[in-house]
Amino acid sequence: MSSTTFGHQGMEAVKKKDYAAAIPLLDQALASSNSPAWLLARAQAHQQLKNYDAALHDAELAYHSAAERGSGTSRKHMIDAQHRRSVLYFKLGRYADADCCAKWSMLLAEGRPAGEVDDVDKQVDQFDNYTVSYEDAVADCKSQPGQSAGSKMGVLAGIAGGDGGGTAKTGFENEWNRAYAWRSQVLGILDRLGWDNPGLKVNVTKIPPKPQKKVEKKVEPAPKPVVEKTDTKPVDANAPTPGSIPDEQLKLRVDFYQNNQSVTVSLFAKDAKKDDLSVIFSNNQVQISPLPRAAATYVQPGDREAASTFVLGGEIDPTKSRWTATPRKIELVLHKASPGQKWGTWGTEQIGATTTTTSSADPTPAATVTAPVPAPTPAAITTPSTTSSAPAYPTSSRTGPKNWDTFTTAEPGEDEEDADKGDVNFFFKQLYKGATPEQQRAMMKSFVESNGTALSTDWSDVGNRKVETVPPEGVEAKKWDS
Incomplete structure (x- = not known):
């Protein structure tokens, strides 16, 4: 049979909740294609069989496969992949990670860019504990898709003192509602955890690490022969001995x-x-x-x-x-x-x-x-030294070039945000500090090559091209020697 046939049969088996039969069929299908739909179906099957590591592998691979394809169904698959990650982290007791992924699923359903820097995973206190509460999640509906300012919900929100919020329909209203409802369960548990519970820590990233290889099907070994020693104690004759495993x-x-x-x-x-x-x-x-x-x-x-x-x-x-x-x-x-x-x-x-x-x-x-x-x-926590030999990057600040790897400029006892108050670069400092190394590289390349007129965090976009200077409207870009 072709991989398409295996994939169709595997997904049908998942719909029928025959998860044990679905996995080998989807294994056959995925041997020749990383279809996001097939990966998400296999992730669901692994989850139901409590193979959580294998399920998480498939959900993360499905996210990357959907993003790389860029087809008409890619956003739907990316939304589903983030939701599946959320459910799996919940199963693993990683409740803060579960809520972050649920929120990212909502943002994708609202039509927000996949690579947008949203700092969802940065909402932690001085002990690195996640600070989003159940009440925060309940109130987090101002960008609900399909609830534009002219809708009934928008009008009611305006009467109640809100801004009428909401966004136009995106086609993913059901997915948004699913993630919104799911967060109430996740945060209900988070609110009851002690401060030292590891479930309060955020260990997840918005874009998951791409799995390097597929999960192979586990084959149960045949029963090992048992022999009797002279002391009558049964011993597995084929059991590995110390040092026999690489x-x-x-x-x-x-x-x-x-x-x-x-x-x-x-x-x-x-x-x-x-x-x-x-x-x-x-x-x-x-x-x-x-x-x-x-x-x-x-x-x-x-x-x-x-x-x-x-x-x-x-x-x-x-x-x-x-x-x-x-x-x-x-x-x-x-x-x-x-x-x-x-x-x-x-x-x-x-x-x-x-x-x-x-x-x-x-x-x-x-x-x-x-x-x-x-x-x-x-x-x-020790304040980084301001005499670091790290490179100083271009800036339009009145104080001259800055080393963006050492942002902490507050004096002892002074809040960093207060120390930087009035600095036009404060927003960009915070953005750079919270970015991944790849995003930081993209920010520096786009900023330098565009002469300060563009700032991108997407390395896949700017890595292989020169970022052109795009001056504001009404301004003409000129070379120094002109």
């Missing part, structure tokens, strides 16, 4: 993100026992043990395979770094030794514990942490 298969799945102050690394290790973990920070490494290994169930505390050394992509301050653990992952918050410095990668994992835990260039003693430590208060 190190690459033992390594954990890792995700990370960073800001000017820290790098947050998520290590996905199921069933890691928080009370038993030993986490040792040094200036360029982190050692953790004992770690459960999905690929090697025989691992016991004390085995070489039970420990990992994470060689970091930059220097850290061990005394200010911290960690937390949940039944599904271990999260490291690594405080940068040089705030403002961008890491090209989080680092690499090496199986086993190393004997050297400090950098030869900086013999800082290792800090041993045997229990999670609380997040630092705002007073414990």
